[in-house]
Amino acid sequence: MPGSDVNNSVLWPLLLYAAVVAFLIIAILALSYILGQHHQDKATDQPYEGGIEQTGSARLRFSAQFYLVAMLFVIFDVEAVFIMLWALGFYELGWAGYIGVSVFIVQLVVVLIYEWGIGALDFGPDEKKIMRAYRRKIKNQSV
Amino acid sequence: MTVMQHVWIVLGVLFVLLNIGAGLIWVERRMLALWQDRLGPNRAGPLGILIVLADTLKLFFKEDWVPPFADKWVFIIAPAIVVASVLMSFVVIPFAPGIVVADLNVGLLFFLAMSSIGVYSIVLGGWASNNKYALLGALRGASQMIAYEVFMGLSLMGVVMMTGSFKLTDIVEAQRDMWFFIKQPIGLVIFFIAGIAETHRLPFDIPEAESELIAGYHAEYSGMKFGMFFIGEYLGITLISAMTATIFFGGWLGPEFLPGWVWFFTKTFAFILFFILLRASLPRPRYDQLMEYGWKILLPLVLANVMITGAVLLWLKG
Amino acid sequence: MAKQYEIPIGAQHISLLEPLHFKFTTENEKIINTDANIFYVHRGIEQACCSKFKFRQVSFVVGRVCGLCSISHTTAYSQVAEKLLKIEIPKRAKYLRMLVIELDRIHSHLLCLSHVAENSGFEALFMKTMQYREFAMELLEAVCGNRIQYDFSIVGGVSRDLKPQTGQNILDRLKKFMPQLDELLDIFRNNWTLSLKNKGAGAITKEDAMRLNVIGPFARAAGLPVDVRNEAEDLLPWKEVGYEMITETTGDVYARNMIRLREMYISKRIIENIIEGLPESGLITETKAFPDGEAVVRLEAPRGELFYYAKGNKTQVLERLKIKAPTFSNIPAMVEAFKGNEYGTAPAIIASYDPCLSCTAR
Numbered sequence: 001m002p003g004s005d006v007n008n009s010v011l012w013p014l015l016l017y018a019a020v021v022a023f024l025i026i027a028i029l030a031l032s033y034i035l036g037q038h039h040q041d042k043a044t045d046q047p048y049e050g051g052i053e054q055t056g057s058a059r060l061r062f063s064a065q066f067y068l069v070a071m072l073f074v075i076f077d078v079e080a081v082f083i084m085l086w087a088l089g090f091y092e093l094g095w096a097g098y099i100g101v102s103v104f105i106v107q108l109v110v111v112l113i114y115e116w117g118i119g120a121l122d123f124g125p126d127e128k129k130i131m132r133a134y135r136r137k138i139k140n141q142s143v
Numbered sequence: 144m145t146v147m148q149h150v151w152i153v154l155g156v157l158f159v160l161l162n163i164g165a166g167l168i169w170v171e172r173r174m175l176a177l178w179q180d181r182l183g184p185n186r187a188g189p190l191g192i193l194i195v196l197a198d199t200l201k202l203f204f205k206e207d208w209v210p211p212f213a214d215k216w217v218f219i220i221a222p223a224i225v226v227a228s229v230l231m232s233f234v235v236i237p238f239a240p241g242i243v244v245a246d247l248n249v250g251l252l253f254f255l256a257m258s259s260i261g262v263y264s265i266v267l268g269g270w271a272s273n274n275k276y277a278l279l280g281a282l283r284g285a286s287q288m289i290a291y292e293v294f295m296g297l298s299l300m301g302v303v304m305m306t307g308s309f310k311l312t313d314i315v316e317a318q319r320d321m322w323f324f325i326k327q328p329i330g331l332v333i334f335f336i337a338g339i340a341e342t343h344r345l346p347f348d349i350p351e352a353e354s355e356l357i358a359g360y361h362a363e364y365s366g367m368k369f370g371m372f373f374i375g376e377y378l379g380i381t382l383i384s385a386m387t388a389t390i391f392f393g394g395w396l397g398p399e400f401l402p403g404w405v406w407f408f409t410k411t412f413a414f415i416l417f418f419i420l421l422r423a424s425l426p427r428p429r430y431d432q433l434m435e436y437g438w439k440i441l442l443p444l445v446l447a448n449v450m451i452t453g454a455v456l457l458w459l460k461g
Numbered sequence: 462m463a464k465q466y467e468i469p470i471g472a473q474h475i476s477l478l479e480p481l482h483f484k485f486t487t488e489n490e491k492i493i494n495t496d497a498n499i500f501y502v503h504r505g506i507e508q509a510c511c512s513k514f515k516f517r518q519v520s521f522v523v524g525r526v527c528g529l530c531s532i533s534h535t536t537a538y539s540q541v542a543e544k545l546l547k548i549e550i551p552k553r554a555k556y557l558r559m560l561v562i563e564l565d566r567i568h569s570h571l572l573c574l575s576h577v578a579e580n581s582g583f584e585a586l587f588m589k590t591m592q593y594r595e596f597a598m599e600l601l602e603a604v605c606g607n608r609i610q611y612d613f614s615i616v617g618g619v620s621r622d623l624k625p626q627t628g629q630n631i632l633d634r635l636k637k638f639m640p641q642l643d644e645l646l647d648i649f650r651n652n653w654t655l656s657l658k659n660k661g662a663g664a665i666t667k668e669d670a671m672r673l674n675v676i677g678p679f680a681r682a683a684g685l686p687v688d689v690r691n692e693a694e695d696l697l698p699w700k701e702v703g704y705e706m707i708t709e710t711t712g713d714v715y716a717r718n719m720i721r722l723r724e725m726y727i728s729k730r731i732i733e734n735i736i737e738g739l740p741e742s743g744l745i746t747e748t749k750a751f752p753d754g755e756a757v758v759r760l761e762a763p764r765g766e767l768f769y770y771a772k773g774n775k776t777q778v779l780e781r782l783k784i785k786a787p788t789f790s791n792i793p794a795m796v797e798a799f800k801g802n803e804y805g806t807a808p809a810i811i812a813s814y815d816p817c818l819s820c821t822a823r
Contacts, residue, residue, distance in 0.1 A: 013149045014234055014245035020157055021230045025223045025371075032367030036207030069286040072438070076293045083449060084252070084296065087303040090453065091460065098453050105446050112442060121438045122431075179588040275468055279804075345584070346654070426654045427582025429805050 068120050079108055153244055160233055160378060167377040169195050171419050178423040205366035213363065214271040221268030222361075222368045225261055225375035232257040232382050237312045239395045239403035251309040254386060255296050258341055262288045264375070265343075269360035280359025283430050287340055287347065290437045295337035297445040301327040301452040302390055315394035324391040329448045331391045333441055338383035340437070342376060344418060346425040347433060384414030465493070468804060470811070477811065479818035487804050495799045497792055499818055506823045507782050515777040516542055516752050521612050526784065527820040528609050529569045532561045533762035534784070534820075535614040537769040540696050540760070542616045545752035545773045551742040554618035559697055560735045561604060561613050562760075563728040564631075568597035569763035570678075570721040573815040574645070577718060580808035581658045586648060593641045596634050603627050618745030628736040635729050642729075646722045649715075656715060663810030664713035665798045673794040677765020677787045678720045679814060683712030689761040696758065702734040703727075714806075714813040751775045762787055764815050786820030 086093065086101045093100075115121055169184065169192050176183025187193035209215055235250035237243040247253050262285055269281020303309060305326065306317040314323075324331045340347045361372045388394060388410035395403030428436070470483045480501035486494035506526055510519045520542070523534040536558050543550060575590035598608045604627060605611030613619055649655065665675070670683035680687040690699040691706050707723045709716035752773025760767045765787030772781040795814050799807060 010149065011245055011247075013153050014247070016150065017153045017157070017234055017244050018231065020153060021227055024157070024161075025226055028367055028371065029219065029223065032203050032205075032207045032370075035203045036205055036366045038206060038208075066282050066286050069290060069434070073289040073293060076442070077289075077296070080293055080296045083300055084303065087300040087449075088307065088309065090304040090456070091307060094461075095457055098457055101453070102450065105450060109443070109446060112438075116439065121435060179585060180592055181588070275466070279468075346582075422584070424585045425583075426578075426586070426652065426658070428654050429658055429803065431803070432654075432657060 072115065072120070075111065076108070079104070152242055156233060156238070156242075156244055157230070160230065160381070161374075163381050164374045164378045165195050165199060166192075167380065167415065168198055168373075170415070171377075171422075174416065174419045175423050178420065199370070202367050202370035207366040207368070210273065210363055212273045214273070217267050217271035218363075219368070221264045221271060222364065222371035222375070223264075224267070225264035226371050226378070228257045228260040228264070229375050229378040229382055233378075233385070235311050236382075236385050236389055237315060237394060238407050242404065243312065246310065246312050248308070248310045250311040251299060251303065251314075251390075255292070258295070258382075259289075259292055261341070261375075261379070262292075264372075265360050268364070268372070272360070272363040274363050277360050277362045280362070284343055284360055287343065287430070287433060287437075290434060291337040291340035291441075294333055294437065294441045294445050295341060297442075297449060298330045298333035298337060299390065300449050301330045304452060304456060311389055311394075314390055315396060318393040318396060322391065322393040322396075327391065327448075327452070329444060330452075331387070333445050333448070334391070335383070335387060336441065338387065339418070339421065340433070342379035342383055342418075344376070344380060345422040346427050348427060380415055380418050381411065384411045384418065387414050470807060479816055481816060481818045483799075483807070483811070485799065485804060485807065492799045492802050492804055492807065495796045497796050499792065500822045502819055502822045504823055507784060510782045511779050516773070516779050517616050519779065519782065520615050523782075523784065524610055524612050526823055527786070527817055529572060529817065530565060530762040530764065530767070530820065531610050532558075532565045532605075532613055533760055533767050535612060536562060537758050537760040537762075537767050538771075538782075539614040539616050541756050541758040541769045541771040542752060543746075544756035544758065545754055545771060546616070546748050546750050548617060548746045548748050548750075550618045550746050551744060552740045553622075553742040554744050554746075555697055556702070556735050556739055557604075557619045557623055557744075558614055559699065559702060560623070560732055561601065561611065562697075563731045563735075564597055564601050564604070566728050566763045567725050568594055568601065569815075570725055571597065573763075573812065574649070574718060574721055576812040577659070577714065577809055578649075578655070580812040581655055583652075583655055586652075586655070590645060593638065593645065596638055600631050600634055603630060615745070617747060618743070620744075622744055623736075623739065628739070632733060632736060635732060639729065642722070642725055649718045649722060658806060658809060659715040659718060659813075660711075660713060662714045662802055662806040663798045663813060664711060665794055666712060667710075669797060670712065670794060673797060674790055675794045676790050677762075677815075678717055678724070679765065679791050679794065681707060682709045682716035682720045684708050684710045687766070689759045689766050692759075697760075699731075702731045702738070704731060714809055717813045751777065752779060764788060764817055764820075765791065784820075784823060786817060786823075788814075788817045788821045791816075792821075 082104065083101065086097060089097070172194070173183045173191070175181075184191035184194040187197050209218055232254050234244045235247050235253050237246065265284040265288065266281050269277045269279075269284070272278070302314060302323050305323070306314045308314065317323075361369055364372060385407075388407060392410050393406075394410075395407045397403070397406035397409075465486055465488045468485045468487055470477065470485065482498040482501070484496040484498070485492045486496075506522060510522055514522050520535045520538050523538045524531045526534045571590055571594035575587045575594065578584075578586035578590060601611060602608045604623060605613040605621065613621065649659075665673075665679075665683050667684040670680050670685045675683065675685065676687050686706050686708055688706055690697075690704050705727055707720060707727065709719050752771070753775045755770070755772045758769045760769075767787060768783075768785040770781070770783040770785075771779055774780045791814060795811075795816070798814075799810060802810065
């Protein structure tokens with residue numbers, strides 16, 4: 001039935017399905033809790049770090065690059081939403097809509113080029129910078 | 144349709160999916176072995192198929208360990224999220240005419256939303272484990288998945304334009320004359336690449352990165368909780384394969400001599416095998432290479448695809 | 462939360478064959494400092510060789526030092542014992558020793574390459590390389606009677622003769638192996654993802670290599686021409702059978718792969734020359750003497766220079782035996798070469814060092 005805008009499908013199977021899925025997951029977790037063994041040894045409660053004792057906490061300060069990725073995602077995914085809406089009403093909007101979305105996508109591309117230019121897309125930190133800073137630090141310590 | 148029919152569809156879909164998810168353990172290992180000149184599991188049962196049963200039972204009886212240093216509830220919920228989100232995505236997929244759990248008119252968006260929720264399982268699992276390898280794996284996985292999420296959504300826009308609907312049955316019906324992969328080859332390729340990245344399968348299995356991060360975000364998981372990540376991954380393959388078959392290869396459509404669901408599953412399995420073939424043949428790139436590839440090549444390409452498709456369609460129409 | 466954090470690899474880690482432990486100090490997943498801890502598998506072999514075993518038995522004991530370069534250890538020990546006994550072994554025995562060492566080198570290099578592939582995330586290539594390696598193991602079994610741990614060299618000569626039929630078999634199999642080796646060379650050289658991962662990773666300069674006393678393929682990859690086979694030692698006549706030095710310049714993982722692959726071509730040539738020009742003579746020089754005095758022997762094992770020192774005191778049992786394995790010399794350079802690399806490339810770098818900790822810790 002192409003073109004039928006009215007949602008004429010029944011929705012309650014979706015809820016039933018979700019309930020069954022939830023039940024299955026709880027059942028699996030409960031079953032494995034009941035069936036699985038439990039033991040307590042000297043090193044049971046230590047995190048795995050290659051067979052040696054833990055060095056420092058795992059609550060690390062991680063690269064700011066990941067934050068940038070999240071920002072990029074927000075920018076592009078929110079804009080993708082607009083493109084999706086346009087795609088839905090594509091034929092009704094015609095050339096006018098096309099020109100509108102072109103302007104929008106060109107803006108996106110400009111953002112992309114700008115981010116490329118400032119190095120937001122160069123993933124992984126700059127190795128030379130870090131090594132230089134590290135050497136300086138070592139030198140300062142030894143002085 | 145009667146109420147009972149709906150109930151049977153719900154239960155049937157879940158039953159089939161869980162069996163596929165578990166059965167893929169065997170399929171993948173046998174096919175990998177075939178492609179790499181090995182034997183693979185061949186002892187338990189005919190052709191070793193009972194390895195599935197053995198593996199599942201073993202996982203159930205393994206120690207169900209919640210690390211004392213972990214955030215207990217988050218740790219338990221994370222694997223549940225991955226299985227739930229992938230299973231929920233199947234709701235909108237039409238397996239055959241009439242056999243669909245809920246034919247939502249926002250089907251495609253529902254699928255995208257559910258696969259985004261899958262990211263949470265990785266982040267939460269990795270963070271809650273309180274383990275360095277797990278955290279690093281989780282961060283990489285999260286950034287990889289949300290990046291490819293963008294391309295995945297945009298790559299489907301060409302199809303949406305042609306169909307004018309997010310409803311998957313409409314998309315399938317619109318392919319009566321010609322399957323969409325002919326009209327949207329770039330969309331197909333990008334969707335599939337993004338799908339591999341979404342399911343974090345080799346060659347894009349950076350969050351797991353066996354050799355450097357041991358098992359990545361599920362390093363501290365054991366027993367059936369690990370098994371749920373595992374099943375989630377296999378169901379993810381099935382999901383992406385089924386979506387590719389539905390959106391680009393005409394879903395249940397095919398010559399009349401076979402019923403629709405046979406065509407659907409044949410196409411889906413072809414893509415599952417392709418996933419496994421990729422694993423058997425390609426190396427894993429580095430994390431930063433993968434991300435740069437995504438943002439610098441796939442994103443411009445997918446935007447160009449949207450623009451060109453729109454222009455051509457409007458030009459053809461008027 | 463510290464800005465820098467430590468990520469350990471090992472002693473139990475999926476990408477490590479051997480129990481060694483690296484502790485990486487990283488900043489944003491970039492390695493800026495490394496610490497290594499290696500002696501996890503001390504087995505007391507040197508002490509056992511000097512107390513429990515008679516000097517003729519020791520060659521079988523040192524064969525157990527390492528699973529991969531077993532023949533290098535037995536040969537090096539046999540040579541040092543022969544120096545102490547002041548005997549010259551028959552020429553045929555020398556040739557056969559070289560033959561087995563070169564076959565062993567092929568098998569060891571293929572193992573190392575396969576692990577580089579695996580640790581770079583290329584599972585298919587790992588399987589392929591391991592599959593191709595099988596022929597070397599089978600040939601070693603045909604020659605020595607064992608797939609690994611071949612007690613082929615004994616004090617005074619070798620324990621088995623090479624039948625003409627086996628020699629012909631080796632030549633046939635080598636001929637079949639050559640296209641496979643070409644294929645591997647092509648993949649390692651041209652595969653896009655693999656070379657992206659391997660080029661520039663774990664690089665070490667020639668000056669650093671010299672300063673840190675690097676040996677073996679590691680040094681040759683950095684452009685340092687270090688190979689015991691190239692030196693004029695009369696114990697094994699390498700140059701007679703067509704040995705040639707191979708060096709690369711870049712000193713990264715890629716260069717090390719190339720060194721290993723190209724050395725296999727040389728090994729193949731050496732093996733062919735040996736089988737074709739195998740001199741007729743006895744296999745063993747008998748003597749009733751006891752080891753006396755001190756001697757050292759250097760031998761090029763697949764991983765680099767193997768060094769044996771022995772001291773005898775005219776009794777059945779040696780007074781002192783000292784083994785220095787190639788990995789031990791390379792450890793300072795290993796630690797150095799990590800710096801500035803992504804943590805993600807560390808496993809491939811470790812594999813490309815081809816560390817043999819069982820040799821090192823004995």
